[in-house]
Amino acid sequence: MANDSKNLNGAESPKLQLYSYWRSSSSQRVRIILNLKGLEYESKPVNLLKNEQFSPEFVKLNPLKFVPVLVDGDALITDSFAISLYLEEKYPEHPLLPKDLKNKALNFQVASIVGSSIQPLQNLAVLNYIEERFGSNEKFPWAQYHIINGFEALEILLKDVAGKYATGDEPQLADTFLAPQIIAGASRFEIDMSRFPTLSRLHKVYDEHPAFRSALPANQPDALSH
Ligand SMILES: N[C@@H](CCC(=O)N[C@@H](CS)C(=O)NCC(=O)O)C(=O)O
Numbered sequence: 001m002a003n004d005s006k007n008l009n010g011a012e013s014p015k016l017q018l019y020s021y022w023r024s025s026s027s028q029r030v031r032i033i034l035n036l037k038g039l040e041y042e043s044k045p046v047n048l049l050k051n052e053q054f055s056p057e058f059v060k061l062n063p064l065k066f067v068p069v070l071v072d073g074d075a076l077i078t079d080s081f082a083i084s085l086y087l088e089e090k091y092p093e094h095p096l097l098p099k100d101l102k103n104k105a106l107n108f109q110v111a112s113i114v115g116s117s118i119q120p121l122q123n124l125a126v127l128n129y130i131e132e133r134f135g136s137n138e139k140f141p142w143a144q145y146h147i148i149n150g151f152e153a154l155e156i157l158l159k160d161v162a163g164k165y166a167t168g169d170e171p172q173l174a175d176t177f178l179a180p181q182i183i184a185g186a187s188r189f190e191i192d193m194s195r196f197p198t199l200s201r202l203h204k205v206y207d208e209h210p211a212f213r214s215a216l217p218a219n220q221p222d223a224l225s226h
Contacts, residue, residue, distance in 0.1 A: 016041035019061060019069040021048045022220035025119055025180035026080040027068040031220075032176040033087055035211035037094045045222035048124055081115055084173060096173045106167050110154065110174035114181045118150035122189065140189070147185045148195075154178070155196045162198055164205060171209065179206040183216070 018034065018041050020027030034041050046052045046067050053065045061069045062078040069076065070083045072090070077083045088096055097104050120126065122143035130139045163169040166178055182203050185191040193200045206212040217223055 015039075017044050017071040018042070019044040019046050019058070019071075020067045020220075021046050022223040023217045024048065024067050025184050026066070026115075028180035028183075028215050028217065029080045029176045030068045030070065030083050030087075031215035032171075032179060032212055033084055033096065033173075035215055036096065036171060036176070037087060037091050039087070039091055043221060045220075047222070080177075081111060084111070084176065088173070096171070096176065098168065098172060103167055106157075106161065107173040110157070110166060111177040113150055113154060113157075114177040117153075118147055118181055121146035143189050144191060147181075147189055147191055150181075151185065151191065151196050151199060155198055158202075159198045162202065166202055171211070175202070175206070175212075178202060179212050180215075182206070 016034065016039060018027070018030060020031070020043065022045070046058060048067070052058060053062075053067065058069075059065060061071075061076060064078065066078070068080055068083060069078050070086070071077075072086075075086070077086050084096070097107055127139040127143060130142050158166055161167065165171050166174040178199070179202075182193075182199050183206070186193045186203060193203065213219065
Protein backbone atom coordinates (compact mmCIF):
# COMPACT_ATOMS: atom_id res chain seq x y z
CA MET A 1 0.00 0.00 0.00
CA ALA A 2 1.36 3.42 -0.97
CA ASN A 3 2.26 5.73 1.87
CA ASP A 4 3.66 9.11 0.92
CA SER A 5 4.28 10.53 4.37
CA LYS A 6 7.74 11.08 5.88
CA ASN A 7 9.30 8.65 8.28
CA LEU A 8 10.99 9.43 11.60
CA ASN A 9 14.21 10.49 9.88
CA GLY A 10 12.36 12.86 7.60
CA ALA A 11 12.93 10.67 4.55
CA GLU A 12 10.17 9.52 2.22
CA SER A 13 8.61 6.38 3.60
CA PRO A 14 7.04 4.25 0.88
CA LYS A 15 5.28 1.85 3.21
CA LEU A 16 4.78 0.69 6.73
CA GLN A 17 7.86 -0.46 8.60
CA LEU A 18 7.74 -3.29 11.11
CA TYR A 19 10.62 -3.73 13.53
CA SER A 20 10.43 -7.37 14.49
CA TYR A 21 12.25 -10.61 15.14
CA TRP A 22 11.42 -13.73 13.13
CA ARG A 23 10.80 -15.91 16.18
CA SER A 24 8.88 -13.32 18.21
CA SER A 25 5.25 -14.35 18.60
CA SER A 26 4.23 -10.74 19.32
CA SER A 27 5.75 -9.72 15.99
CA GLN A 28 4.01 -12.63 14.30
CA ARG A 29 0.63 -11.28 15.46
CA VAL A 30 1.27 -8.02 13.64
CA ARG A 31 2.58 -9.77 10.52
CA ILE A 32 -0.66 -11.79 10.37
CA ILE A 33 -2.76 -8.62 10.69
CA LEU A 34 -0.79 -6.82 7.99
CA ASN A 35 -1.16 -9.85 5.71
CA LEU A 36 -4.89 -10.23 6.39
CA LYS A 37 -5.42 -6.57 5.60
CA GLY A 38 -3.26 -6.83 2.49
CA LEU A 39 -0.89 -4.09 3.68
CA GLU A 40 2.65 -3.99 2.31
CA TYR A 41 5.37 -3.35 4.82
CA GLU A 42 9.09 -3.21 5.09
CA SER A 43 10.57 -5.67 7.56
CA LYS A 44 13.22 -4.20 9.88
CA PRO A 45 14.78 -7.18 11.66
CA VAL A 46 15.92 -6.73 15.26
CA ASN A 47 18.04 -9.69 16.36
CA LEU A 48 17.04 -10.37 19.96
CA LEU A 49 19.77 -13.00 20.38
CA LYS A 50 22.36 -10.36 19.50
CA ASN A 51 20.72 -7.96 21.97
CA GLU A 52 19.86 -5.47 19.24
CA GLN A 53 16.74 -4.55 21.25
CA PHE A 54 19.10 -2.83 23.71
CA SER A 55 20.88 -0.73 21.07
CA PRO A 56 20.51 3.05 21.55
CA GLU A 57 18.82 3.36 18.13
CA PHE A 58 16.17 0.79 19.02
CA VAL A 59 15.62 2.08 22.57
CA LYS A 60 14.72 5.43 21.00
CA LEU A 61 11.90 3.60 19.18
CA ASN A 62 10.79 1.53 22.16
CA PRO A 63 12.18 2.34 25.62
CA LEU A 64 10.69 -0.97 26.83
CA LYS A 65 13.19 -2.74 24.51
CA PHE A 66 10.63 -5.06 22.96
CA VAL A 67 9.60 -5.84 19.43
CA PRO A 68 7.29 -5.30 17.59
CA VAL A 69 7.36 -1.61 16.70
CA LEU A 70 5.34 -0.22 13.81
CA VAL A 71 6.22 2.97 11.97
CA ASP A 72 3.53 4.43 9.73
CA GLY A 73 4.74 7.78 8.43
CA ASP A 74 5.04 9.96 11.53
CA ALA A 75 3.18 7.47 13.73
CA LEU A 76 5.35 5.25 15.91
CA ILE A 77 3.45 2.54 17.77
CA THR A 78 4.82 -0.08 20.13
CA ASP A 79 3.06 -3.13 21.60
CA SER A 80 1.20 -5.58 19.39
CA PHE A 81 -2.19 -4.86 20.99
CA ALA A 82 -1.91 -1.11 20.40
CA ILE A 83 -0.60 -1.76 16.89
CA SER A 84 -3.57 -4.05 16.19
CA LEU A 85 -6.11 -1.43 17.22
CA TYR A 86 -4.26 1.28 15.29
CA LEU A 87 -4.21 -0.82 12.12
CA GLU A 88 -7.86 -1.77 12.56
CA GLU A 89 -8.95 1.89 12.70
CA LYS A 90 -6.57 3.28 10.12
CA TYR A 91 -7.01 0.45 7.62
CA PRO A 92 -10.59 -0.78 8.06
CA GLU A 93 -10.49 -3.06 4.99
CA HIS A 94 -10.85 -6.70 6.04
CA PRO A 95 -12.08 -5.80 9.55
CA LEU A 96 -10.74 -7.90 12.41
CA LEU A 97 -13.28 -6.87 15.03
CA PRO A 98 -16.92 -7.91 14.77
CA LYS A 99 -19.70 -5.36 15.25
CA ASP A 100 -21.48 -7.61 17.76
CA LEU A 101 -20.40 -6.33 21.18
CA LYS A 102 -20.25 -9.73 22.87
CA ASN A 103 -18.17 -11.20 20.08
CA LYS A 104 -15.93 -8.13 20.07
CA ALA A 105 -15.39 -8.53 23.81
CA LEU A 106 -14.56 -12.21 23.25
CA ASN A 107 -11.90 -11.15 20.75
CA PHE A 108 -10.39 -8.73 23.28
CA GLN A 109 -10.56 -11.41 25.94
CA VAL A 110 -8.68 -13.99 23.86
CA ALA A 111 -6.08 -11.43 22.78
CA SER A 112 -5.64 -10.34 26.37
CA ILE A 113 -5.30 -13.88 27.74
CA VAL A 114 -2.55 -14.59 25.21
CA GLY A 115 -0.94 -11.14 25.42
CA SER A 116 -1.13 -10.65 29.20
CA SER A 117 -1.46 -14.04 30.86
CA ILE A 118 0.56 -16.40 28.68
CA GLN A 119 3.20 -14.81 26.43
CA PRO A 120 4.72 -12.39 28.99
CA LEU A 121 5.41 -15.37 31.27
CA GLN A 122 7.38 -17.22 28.60
CA ASN A 123 9.12 -14.40 26.76
CA LEU A 124 12.88 -14.28 26.32
CA ALA A 125 13.48 -11.72 29.08
CA VAL A 126 11.61 -13.81 31.68
CA LEU A 127 13.16 -17.12 30.61
CA ASN A 128 16.65 -15.58 30.71
CA TYR A 129 15.94 -14.25 34.20
CA ILE A 130 14.73 -17.67 35.42
CA GLU A 131 17.79 -19.34 33.91
CA GLU A 132 20.15 -16.89 35.63
CA ARG A 133 18.42 -17.09 39.00
CA PHE A 134 17.33 -20.72 39.19
CA GLY A 135 19.27 -22.63 36.50
CA SER A 136 18.57 -23.65 32.93
CA ASN A 137 16.49 -26.69 33.93
CA GLU A 138 13.83 -24.46 35.43
CA LYS A 139 12.89 -22.31 32.48
CA PHE A 140 11.23 -24.94 30.29
CA PRO A 141 8.81 -26.34 32.92
CA TRP A 142 8.03 -22.77 33.98
CA ALA A 143 7.04 -21.84 30.42
CA GLN A 144 5.06 -25.06 29.94
CA TYR A 145 3.16 -24.54 33.20
CA HIS A 146 1.97 -21.08 32.20
CA ILE A 147 1.16 -22.03 28.62
CA ILE A 148 -0.89 -25.04 29.74
CA ASN A 149 -2.72 -22.89 32.29
CA GLY A 150 -3.65 -20.40 29.57
CA PHE A 151 -4.53 -23.08 27.01
CA GLU A 152 -6.89 -24.75 29.49
CA ALA A 153 -8.77 -21.45 29.88
CA LEU A 154 -8.79 -20.79 26.12
CA GLU A 155 -10.06 -24.30 25.34
CA ILE A 156 -12.99 -23.87 27.75
CA LEU A 157 -13.71 -20.38 26.47
CA LEU A 158 -13.74 -21.34 22.78
CA LYS A 159 -14.95 -24.92 22.54
CA ASP A 160 -18.64 -24.03 22.17
CA VAL A 161 -18.32 -20.72 20.34
CA ALA A 162 -15.62 -21.33 17.72
CA GLY A 163 -16.66 -21.50 14.09
CA LYS A 164 -14.12 -22.26 11.42
CA TYR A 165 -11.95 -19.71 13.27
CA ALA A 166 -11.78 -18.94 16.97
CA THR A 167 -14.72 -16.55 17.25
CA GLY A 168 -16.62 -17.15 14.00
CA ASP A 169 -16.17 -18.16 10.39
CA GLU A 170 -13.67 -15.45 9.46
CA PRO A 171 -10.24 -14.77 10.97
CA GLN A 172 -10.51 -12.04 13.62
CA LEU A 173 -8.26 -10.34 16.16
CA ALA A 174 -8.48 -13.37 18.47
CA ASP A 175 -6.93 -15.58 15.78
CA THR A 176 -4.03 -13.20 15.20
CA PHE A 177 -3.03 -13.56 18.86
CA LEU A 178 -3.93 -17.25 19.20
CA ALA A 179 -2.11 -18.59 16.15
CA PRO A 180 1.44 -17.61 17.18
CA GLN A 181 0.88 -18.83 20.74
CA ILE A 182 -0.58 -22.19 19.66
CA ILE A 183 2.20 -22.69 17.12
CA ALA A 184 4.96 -21.81 19.62
CA GLY A 185 3.29 -23.90 22.33
CA ALA A 186 3.08 -26.96 20.12
CA SER A 187 6.58 -26.69 18.65
CA ARG A 188 9.08 -24.72 20.77
CA PHE A 189 7.52 -25.56 24.12
CA GLU A 190 6.46 -29.15 23.26
CA ILE A 191 2.97 -28.91 24.75
CA ASP A 192 0.81 -32.03 24.31
CA MET A 193 -1.87 -30.43 22.15
CA SER A 194 -4.14 -33.52 22.23
CA ARG A 195 -5.44 -32.07 25.51
CA PHE A 196 -6.78 -29.06 23.59
CA PRO A 197 -8.97 -30.29 20.69
CA THR A 198 -10.34 -26.86 19.73
CA LEU A 199 -6.92 -25.24 19.75
CA SER A 200 -5.49 -28.19 17.77
CA ARG A 201 -8.18 -27.84 15.13
CA LEU A 202 -7.52 -24.11 14.87
CA HIS A 203 -3.82 -24.86 14.47
CA LYS A 204 -4.63 -26.82 11.28
CA VAL A 205 -6.89 -24.03 9.99
CA TYR A 206 -4.13 -21.45 10.52
CA ASP A 207 -1.60 -23.69 8.77
CA GLU A 208 -3.78 -23.64 5.67
CA HIS A 209 -4.35 -19.86 5.49
CA PRO A 210 -1.79 -17.95 3.37
CA ALA A 211 -1.84 -14.83 5.61
CA PHE A 212 -0.99 -16.95 8.64
CA ARG A 213 1.47 -19.14 6.75
CA SER A 214 3.57 -16.31 5.37
CA ALA A 215 3.76 -14.80 8.88
CA LEU A 216 5.30 -17.98 10.30
CA PRO A 217 8.72 -17.57 11.92
CA ALA A 218 10.40 -19.94 9.45
CA ASN A 219 9.14 -17.85 6.51
CA GLN A 220 10.80 -14.60 7.60
CA PRO A 221 13.95 -13.38 5.82
CA ASP A 222 15.83 -12.94 9.11
CA ALA A 223 15.24 -16.61 9.99
CA LEU A 224 17.87 -17.51 7.42
CA SER A 225 20.64 -15.92 9.45
CA HIS A 226 20.15 -18.39 12.35
N1 LIG B 1 3.26 -6.73 25.20
C1 LIG B 1 4.26 -6.70 24.19
C2 LIG B 1 5.23 -7.83 24.39
C3 LIG B 1 6.37 -7.77 23.42
C4 LIG B 1 7.41 -8.85 23.70
O1 LIG B 1 7.36 -9.57 24.69
N2 LIG B 1 8.38 -8.94 22.80
C5 LIG B 1 9.42 -9.91 22.95
C6 LIG B 1 9.48 -10.84 21.75
S1 LIG B 1 7.96 -11.72 21.55
C7 LIG B 1 10.75 -9.18 23.01
O2 LIG B 1 10.98 -8.21 22.31
N3 LIG B 1 11.65 -9.64 23.86
C8 LIG B 1 12.95 -9.06 24.01
C9 LIG B 1 13.62 -9.52 25.26
O3 LIG B 1 13.05 -10.38 25.92
O4 LIG B 1 14.71 -9.04 25.52
C10 LIG B 1 3.59 -6.80 22.79
O5 LIG B 1 2.51 -7.38 22.71
O6 LIG B 1 4.12 -6.25 21.83
